Amino acid sequence: MSCIEQMKYDLLLERISFKEAREYIEKNSDEVYYVNPGYRIFKDYYVIGIPPVAIGAKGDDLIFTYVKPCHGTFVMKIRSPEEIEHLRENERKKVMESLKKNGKPEDATKAPAASYQDMWKK
Template sequence: MSCIEQMKYEILLDRISYKEARAYIENNSEEIYYVAPGYKIFKDYHIIGVPPVALGVKGNALIFTYTKPCYGTFVLTVDNEESIKEIAKLREKETKKENTSVKKSKPSKKAKKTQVSFSDIWKK
């Protein structure tokens, strides 16, 4: 049994397809983060999902999907200290990603500069 079933959660949607659940999260969250299937939230819940797996944030609440083989996909929300920690983790991950992409973009600018030949500069 996953830790989710022992937590205080609210069911926002039940027994729907994964794509419907993802669309709901995308349309009803203040912030959306995309993670890979298997991303772990709370103590031991690895998210089952079709990539890209969406996680939503609304205030201090985390909105996520929960799939059961016989019942389909549910959209759940948890609003407590644990969700605040998870949201902080997602924001930190996003910031790191942005920083990495900024760092990566620098060499490409440099590369573009080196591609300009002396004759091109002369033409200008």
């Protein structure tokens, strides 16, 4: 069991499809970041999802998907300024890397870091 289930969380949506969860996060967050599956949040939760996986920030709340094989996808909210700062820091690193590479930043906030198909072109 992930540590998330022992934390204080709010369930925003329950037993929905992953697509519906992503759309909800995109529409209901102040900031949206896109991460790869396996991105770690909190102590030991490795995000499960169809890439690119949206994680939202609203105030100090992190809004993210939580998937259980027998119950579908949930959208959860946990207060965590630390995790939000971690996402922002990751984004800054991505921008710096793209600046070094291309000479101009890739604005990944509010837009997928890559298209769905691009995620598979490793």
